[in-house]
Amino acid sequence: MKKLPPIPEIPEEEKTPVVRLLLAFMEQQQEIIQNQQVEIDALKTEVAKLKKLPPKPKIRASKLPKDDDNDNPTGHSGSKKNNSGNGTSKSRKRKKKLAIHKTTVIKPDNLPEHSRFLGYQDYFVQELLIKPFNTRYRLARYKTPDGDTCIGKLSFDTHIGHFGHTLQSYIVYQYYHQRVTQPLIIQQLTELGFDISTGQINEILIHDKDHFHTEKNTLLTAGINNSTYIHVDDTGSRHDGKNGYCTHVGNETFAWFSSTRYKSRINFLQLLRGAAVDYTLNDAALDYMRAEKLPHKPLSVIEQSHQTCFDNEEAWKYYLQNNSIITQRHVRIATEGALLGALINSGFPSDLVIVSDDAGQFDILLHALCWIHADRVFQRILPLNERHDKELNWVHTQIWELFYDLKQYKLEPDDPLKSAIAEHFDELCRTKTSFETLNQALKRLARNKTELLLVLERPDIPLHNNLSENDIREYVIKRKISGSTRSKDGQLCRDTFVSLKKTCLKQGISFWDFINDRISKRNLIPYLPELLKGKVCAV
The missing domain is CATH 1.10.10 (Arc Repressor Mutant, subunit A)
Known part of the structure; x- marks a missing residue:
C-alpha cells in the first residue's frame, strides 16, 4: 500500500484557529484515504482470485558480477584471473568445441631480427554466411547416328x-x-x-513428407511398448474452419500428437490402436462392458457371439445392427470394449499407467490422476465468510502435505509410510466442514482415491501431468501464430513435425541436424523409434 505524504509541520505560534481546523480536516481525510486503500487492495485480491490471475511475481535482486572487467566483449583479457586472451575460463572452455573452418596467421609488424617464436595466442571470430549459392547444370544434348536425341541426366544427391x-x-x-x-x-x-x-x-x-509421417506414427507404438507410463492431454485444434482437438501422448522419452474432429474415449482408443482398424471381442472387452454396466440383453448377445474378430469399422457396425444393438449408449460401450479388446490382443501392455488431468476419455486400464488438477477443484471454491476461508486453507494444507509425503514415498517406498498416507487421505475425505461446497469437493476427492493413490502401488509413475501440458504448449503456440490448418497434408505435417521436434529435444538431438539429415536422405541420425527401443544411442 502506498504511503500518503506526511502532513507538513507548522510552528505552534502559527497555528491559528483556521489552521488548526485545516490540520484536523487533513488528518481526517488521510485516515479515510488509508481505509479506502485497504478496501481497494482487498477488492483487487478478490477480483484476481475470481479471474484466476497469477499472483504478483517475486523478483529477486540482480546478482550481476561486481567486477566489470570480467565482461569483456572484445575477447581480450582485462582481468587478473585470465591472461589467455580468450575471455573468461568458462568461455575458453566453450570455444574449444568450435569447429574451425579457416585459420589465418598474423605476425607482428616490424618484427626485430633474431626474435624467438613463442607459439600462438588464439583469437576466435564466429561468423554466419547467409547468401544464395546457385548452380547451373548444363545438360549436354546429342543427336545419335540413328536420329535419336540423348541428354545428360541430373543426379539428385x-x-x-x-x-x-x-x-x-x-x-x-x-x-x-x-x-x-x-x-x-x-x-x-x-x-x-x-x-x-x-x-x-x-x-x-x-x-x-511420407517418410516423416511414417517415423512419427511408429513413435507411438515404440514409446508405449518401452514405457511403464504415459502422459495424455488434449487441446483445441481448428481445421478447415471447423473445431477439432489435438491429443498428446508422451513421457520423458517421446512426444506424439494427433489431430481429430472429436474427442471421446472411442477416439482415444482408436489413436492408441495406431494404424490397426480391427475390433476384437475377448475377455478384456467383456470385462470392460461389465464394468461400464452394459445391460444384460446386449451383453448376453455379445457373450454368446461366435464371431470375435471384425476386420474394420463397417463389419463391426453391421454386427451390432444385425444383433439389434442400436441404442446409442449400448453401441458406445460395446465399441469401446471391442477397441480395448483389439488393443490388448495386439500386445498393448495392460500394466501401462495412463496419467491424465481427470478427463473422462482417458479413463481406461490403469489410470492415475494429476494432483495439481485435483487441487484446482478447491482453488475454484470461493469462501463466503472468514470461517469458510480458514477451513478451505486447512484443506489446501492437508492436500499439499499428502503430496509431499507421496514424493518422499516415491524416493523411498516404505510400508508404514504407505499406510500412513492412505489413512491421512481417508481422514481428510471424511472431514465435515461448515461449508457444503467444500464438503462436496472432498467427496469428489474420495471418489478419486484409487487413481490419486495409485503411486503407492506404482512408485515409478509421476504425481502430476505437467509434462503433457508443457509438451502441448508447443502446439498451442504454433496454433496462435499460424492459425488453423486448411489442407489434410497441412494438418498431418503440423502433428508430425511437432512430434518429431519434441522427441528430438528429449533424445538430445539437434532438430536442425535431424531435418537436414532426413531431407538429404543421408540417414546418419538413428531412426527415432529405434532410439526408444534402446537399440542404438543418439548422436
Missing part, C-alpha cells in the same frame, strides 16, 4: 527439384521450429536474393 537440401531444411526448420510464418519466410528469402514463390514454399513445407 545434393538437391531435390530446383532447391537444394539445405535450403529446404532451412524453410522447414524456420516454419516448424522457429514458428516463422510463410509470408515472413518468403519475404526473408526474397530479400536474400532467392527466386521462390509462395506455392513453392508451401510445397516444401507439406508435400512429399
Whole structure:
C-alpha cells in the first residue's frame, strides 16, 4: 500500500484557529484515504482470485558480477584471473568445441631480427554466411547416328527439384521450429536474393513428407511398448474452419500428437490402436462392458457371439445392427470394449499407467490422476465468510502435505509410510466442514482415491501431468501464430513435425541436424523409434 505524504509541520505560534481546523480536516481525510486503500487492495485480491490471475511475481535482486572487467566483449583479457586472451575460463572452455573452418596467421609488424617464436595466442571470430549459392547444370544434348536425341541426366544427391537440401531444411526448420510464418519466410528469402514463390514454399513445407509421417506414427507404438507410463492431454485444434482437438501422448522419452474432429474415449482408443482398424471381442472387452454396466440383453448377445474378430469399422457396425444393438449408449460401450479388446490382443501392455488431468476419455486400464488438477477443484471454491476461508486453507494444507509425503514415498517406498498416507487421505475425505461446497469437493476427492493413490502401488509413475501440458504448449503456440490448418497434408505435417521436434529435444538431438539429415536422405541420425527401443544411442 502506498504511503500518503506526511502532513507538513507548522510552528505552534502559527497555528491559528483556521489552521488548526485545516490540520484536523487533513488528518481526517488521510485516515479515510488509508481505509479506502485497504478496501481497494482487498477488492483487487478478490477480483484476481475470481479471474484466476497469477499472483504478483517475486523478483529477486540482480546478482550481476561486481567486477566489470570480467565482461569483456572484445575477447581480450582485462582481468587478473585470465591472461589467455580468450575471455573468461568458462568461455575458453566453450570455444574449444568450435569447429574451425579457416585459420589465418598474423605476425607482428616490424618484427626485430633474431626474435624467438613463442607459439600462438588464439583469437576466435564466429561468423554466419547467409547468401544464395546457385548452380547451373548444363545438360549436354546429342543427336545419335540413328536420329535419336540423348541428354545428360541430373543426379539428385545434393538437391531435390530446383532447391537444394539445405535450403529446404532451412524453410522447414524456420516454419516448424522457429514458428516463422510463410509470408515472413518468403519475404526473408526474397530479400536474400532467392527466386521462390509462395506455392513453392508451401510445397516444401507439406508435400512429399511420407517418410516423416511414417517415423512419427511408429513413435507411438515404440514409446508405449518401452514405457511403464504415459502422459495424455488434449487441446483445441481448428481445421478447415471447423473445431477439432489435438491429443498428446508422451513421457520423458517421446512426444506424439494427433489431430481429430472429436474427442471421446472411442477416439482415444482408436489413436492408441495406431494404424490397426480391427475390433476384437475377448475377455478384456467383456470385462470392460461389465464394468461400464452394459445391460444384460446386449451383453448376453455379445457373450454368446461366435464371431470375435471384425476386420474394420463397417463389419463391426453391421454386427451390432444385425444383433439389434442400436441404442446409442449400448453401441458406445460395446465399441469401446471391442477397441480395448483389439488393443490388448495386439500386445498393448495392460500394466501401462495412463496419467491424465481427470478427463473422462482417458479413463481406461490403469489410470492415475494429476494432483495439481485435483487441487484446482478447491482453488475454484470461493469462501463466503472468514470461517469458510480458514477451513478451505486447512484443506489446501492437508492436500499439499499428502503430496509431499507421496514424493518422499516415491524416493523411498516404505510400508508404514504407505499406510500412513492412505489413512491421512481417508481422514481428510471424511472431514465435515461448515461449508457444503467444500464438503462436496472432498467427496469428489474420495471418489478419486484409487487413481490419486495409485503411486503407492506404482512408485515409478509421476504425481502430476505437467509434462503433457508443457509438451502441448508447443502446439498451442504454433496454433496462435499460424492459425488453423486448411489442407489434410497441412494438418498431418503440423502433428508430425511437432512430434518429431519434441522427441528430438528429449533424445538430445539437434532438430536442425535431424531435418537436414532426413531431407538429404543421408540417414546418419538413428531412426527415432529405434532410439526408444534402446537399440542404438543418439548422436
